[in-house]
Amino acid sequence: MKYNQWSFVIMELGQLIGKGRTAEVYRCDNEHVVKLFREGFPESLINYEFKANSIAQQSISNVPVVYEKFTHGERTGLLYEFVPGPNLSEMIFSKPSKTLSLTTEFAQLHAKIHEVKAPELRTQKEYIRNNIKSADVLDSNRKTAILEYLDRLPSGQSLCHFDYHFENIICSSRGLFVIDWMNAVRGSACADAARTRHILRYSAPTGESSFLKRGFIQLLRRFVTKRYVKEYSRSAGCSQEEIDKWELPIIASRLSENIPEEHATILQRIDRILE
Structure with a gap:
């Protein structure tokens, strides 16, 4: 399955594992999570998070990998590596x-x-x-x-x-x-x-x-x-x-x-x- 196809199965999985003021996080499987930003959240800030995480993951092993940005209806999401554990x-x-x-x-x-x-x-x-x-x-x-x-x-x-x-x-x-x-x-x-x-x-x-x-x-x-x-x-x-x-x-x-x-x-x- 291509990464940009994850957006079509998020709601079917229904595994909401976290939410905040700006986004909801869904667990797709044992290896991936999706951070789905709320409708209307600035695209520029989503792009910047993708950029910053990409820079960090290149130099630091303690950063979950971000794979791809996608759209799901009127919302935008980022596909991340799933790192299990409590905060x-x-x-x-x-x-x-x-x-x-x-x-x-x-x-x-x-x-x-x-x-x-x-x-x-x-x-x-x-x-x-x-x-x-x-x-x-x-x-x-x-x-x-x-x-x-x-x-x-x-x-x-x-x-x-x-x-x-x-x-x-x-x-x-x-x-x-x-x-x-x-x-x-x-x-x-x-x-x-x-x-x-x-x-x-x-x-x-x-x-x-x-x-x-x-x-x-x-x-x-x-x-x-x-x-x-x-x-x-x-x-x-x-x-x-x-x-x-x-x-x-x-x-x-x-x-x-x-x-x-x-x-x-x-x-x-x-x-x-x-x-």
Whole structure:
């Protein structure tokens, strides 16, 4: 069967294994999954994910292969290699004793990704700059100050996933695999690490949970964030201070992602840094 024929059997198989704001994921068989984007999702972003994943899979063995883009009615999809396994968050909650080793491996893999150069991808600074400009909750004075600060930071050529967190890591029998490369850029590895640090420590929780569970999650977040930064710094040969330099533009850029639960905390941190 040719890859572009998969689109005609997705709904017959009916094996929906995941869905998010932008796409649904269907398992076709033991070797393939389809990521079917929602109707109206920009074609340019789908093409960019295909391009970024293709670049990553050429240099890193821990990336599922993307095979082909296709259309299914009014929707567009990407055919991927199927990598079975839970995501890293699910694995840690089911086996807390593995938190240290898995977080260490997670950080080491991030440093490995940053060894790859990706001149074909969009620039990190331009991506951050556009996000800051589009963040409605930032006033013009804050935006100007943050953008001027961003201009003084170093650029880079490293492959940066730029959405590297536990839910985008699959724990398979072949090791950790990195999925969802739509945000990938070329730029500073320290900026990518700063974004991961923020997501690990401060991203808004999903779903409801008890008071005790929320307390446990906060303790776990502090632990994994500290462990991630320590191991990443060791593996990548960079200091925490170099990561800290990127905090201001990284958290300001996060405001463009329309996560209201995070806005108050981020704005407080921005004002503290700008003082």
